[in-house]
């Protein structure tokens with residue numbers, strides 16, 4: 001496996017959005033040998049729990065636990081402490097929870113790290129505006145004025161000032177986030193759709209190649225891989241497209 005392939009595959013986060021461990025494990029088997037990141041979201045975590053996470057870690061995967069915490073600071077602090085103890089590599093909170101809540105996540109993580117030196121520091125990122133949110137939903141339903149890009153950058157600045165490592169946003173906003181928070185501030189971008197694939201409920205989408213071109217550090221891909229007739233081929237095709245950019 002050449003280094004370029006390995007590096008690019010490590011920037012692909014596969015969303016294991018399945019109702020149980022059996023179905024998720026079947027996909028993991030199909031992707032065996034591809035050194036991608038794996039994402040466990042609420043559907044799988046609420047069904048299969050920490051055991052599935054540990055199983056992925058035992059198989060050598062980097063794991064993003066996507067539970068999008070959004071609660072009072074004290075509760076998020078406790079949640080972050082428990083999540084860090086699971087040994088995950090990345091987890092997220094909602095930037096809409098505010099600075100104090102994001103700082104509490106950081107504190108919770110630090111408490112876990114201090115109590116167990118065998119743990120490594122996970123990346124903590126803040127969800128800005130969901131990639132399913134359109135301009136009109138933002139303005140008319142959520143009640144935030146102005147354009148979506150400004151709203152995302154405002155949240156990114158808030159996350160950076162709270163000491164978090166990066167944000168979840170659509171790849172469209174990555175250049176502006178980079179300008180505001182610096183190129184080292186991590187951008188994780190879902191809403192990825194290879195040319196010709198179904199958008200589903202995603203609104204702010206780009207192709208894998210376009211997202212890398214915009215400067216995304218990681219891309220998150222679910223259904224274009226999990227619903228493909230040949231998921232392994234779909235994942236390989238995405239990595240190839242990512243490699244062709246740089």
Ligand SMILES: O=C(O)c1cc(=O)[nH]c(=O)n1[C@@H]1O[C@H](COP(=O)(O)O)[C@@H](O)[C@H]1O
Nearest residue numbers: 015041066130131168190191220221222223
């Ligand atoms: O935090 C996330 O991962 C996330 C944030 C966001 O704004 N949009 C978004 O789609 N996601 C997640 O990324 C994945 C995208 O899946 P697909 O739309 O199937 O590719 C899902 O697991 C979502 O929960």
